[in-house]
Amino acid sequence: MIGFCGCQSTQLSVEERERRRKEELALKERYLNRIQSAETSIYESMEMLATEVKDYNQDELQGFSGAVFVNDLFYPFELGAIARERGIGSRVVVRHVFEGSPADEAGLLLGDVLLRVNGKRVPRGEQGASFIVGNLKKLWLVDEPNIVLVDRNGRELELEIDAENSVYYSVVVTPFLGEEALVHAEGKAIYFSLEGLEDVEEAELHYLCAHALVQNVMKHARMKGQNELIGGLVDMAAMLYGVNTGGVFGNFGRNAYKSGFLIESDLLALYALSSGGIDIESYPVYWEERLKDGRGLLSRANQERIDAMRQVISEIAAKREAGEPIYPTEYLSGEWTLDDLRNKAESLDTELTDV
Template sequence: MAVLFLLGGVGCAPTTKIARPAGSDVLEEQQWQRIEAEKVYLERNAHLQDLAWRIRTAGVPLCPDDNIRSVGWVWKDTATLDKKDRTLFSGVYGLKDGIVISHVIFGSPAAYAGLRELDVIRSVNGVTIPAANASEVFVKSLEAVSMPMSQQHLVLEVERDDQRVTLDIVPVTTCSFPVVLIKDDDLNAAADGRATYITAGMYRFAESDEELMTVIAHEFAHNSEGHIEKRTGNYLLGSIFDIIAAGYGVNTQGTFGNVGGSLYSQDFEREADYVGMYYLANAGVDTEVVNAFWRRMAIEHPEGIREHYNSSHPSTAERWANLKATHEEIEQKLVSEGVLLPERK
């Protein structure tokens, strides 16, 4: 502390008399910036949902065990928001209470039925959505309609500009994986077996809708191929040997579990690349776009260009070559009017 005081007394300092604003100016600008940043985030998230919808609907043959009937909306229960998020939400959408529709996905049943942004859901198939525990009641009211084999329509009563409007929506079957835009500048994407996560950094890195769809399709493939469950199973299998070793007084520090968890890691990435290309093809995307995208990814991560045997991913050079071969395989199927499904062992 004495050193800092001494440096403060003898160090070089600014020589101008800086104009200082009123404290309220800073607070007002902070709020403006937060709201504008939230608007950009919500616009990007809406765009991502529109792109993911194309893959979710066209990719149903690739996710036979992960189907759900969907209507194509993004909603928010304002009662569950904390004070900060509620302020942001009202700053973007205005003061709304209840289950508020924040986005209607382009080309979805909800869009065709006439659902609009800022509609507030007041009842679902005759079930009133209460002010308290709205999310719980709302989600429960959708369960039967969302089942893959269901034939039910979704009858909504929505509040719109002080009027009540009734809408009849017929859900369609889609892959069940939601897509979440993460407020993170890292160049990354991930899957957890149920959902797909795309960072804001990855969103900005992609130069086209097709490149964003490439990222989504790869993570969808991780989910539909069960890679997360398989990795967990491999980890647990390896952990058995850690337990056995512990019984003999040997502390392996989880070595066998970690080794088990990394088994087939590179092969899982290869498979996600391969199956992801079929998700794109089924959605009508020219899979040749992937080549340029992966080359740019390699430039951003030059350490991945050379093969590393202890890496969880194949080299970017190998992945590019594999994707090129997959593109050629898909092109042959398109020419011969073959079924656009991955080849299985």
């Protein structure tokens, strides 16, 4: 009788362990689903916005096939087993294909493993993650078909994929970036805070994506003195550890963008959003709420930033009213100052009042 009870107790312990294992597995599944859902929304927003901003800086144009690639190092270490079950392991795989893109038309499919691009062997693991972030887009040719070798369910296939000039950057949704930072444009990639995206609405996501995308396109990470160190750290981390490293993100808060870079990002983002058909009236409202301190107040620099946003919105409205193209020609062609922006906004307001 005693022996029977002991066996029953052991059996219950095994059942409890199995129950907990399944619960843990379900939690990890939901965790990865959250990340990948956010990724997909960001991919779609970035693809739309890239069409609007790709001419802002010709030096940033690179070939883009219309496919997004990842490996398991794009995700937290504890999700590695779940990611591998979904076909995302150490090798570089297709995570997303934009409908109607060259990759889509060539027949590239989700889960295809990238083996070679124009004869160049694709690495795996940490080198594979660094390859995706830094080197892959340099291999795409825009004036002739690209020969791409993939592994599809154990069978090697060769595809011819055209590429188009674009300004696509790798996207990493990470738990290591705090909610306050929310998004960081590093130059080669754009990092988004998973927690910070939880309650973001569709229009607000477009605002964040546009602001970050413009920072990369205009090379703000490279131009801003203090951030050069942080950019180097991120590049090094990507090469050594992949892209799901947490330690370097703690430094971002000490390297806040200078006011001029932030305002330039805002005004170019507003033009990109407006020309892309996104309503921009709530853009300053969103940022004002985010930028307020614990007392509900804005610093002088942040108030100036909000004022500049509203002025640019007025300027865009005036251009639309006059039937002019919604394109930031004056801001891309030379130097500008906040005083110039204020004077122009006042002039446009007067013109609209007189009509």
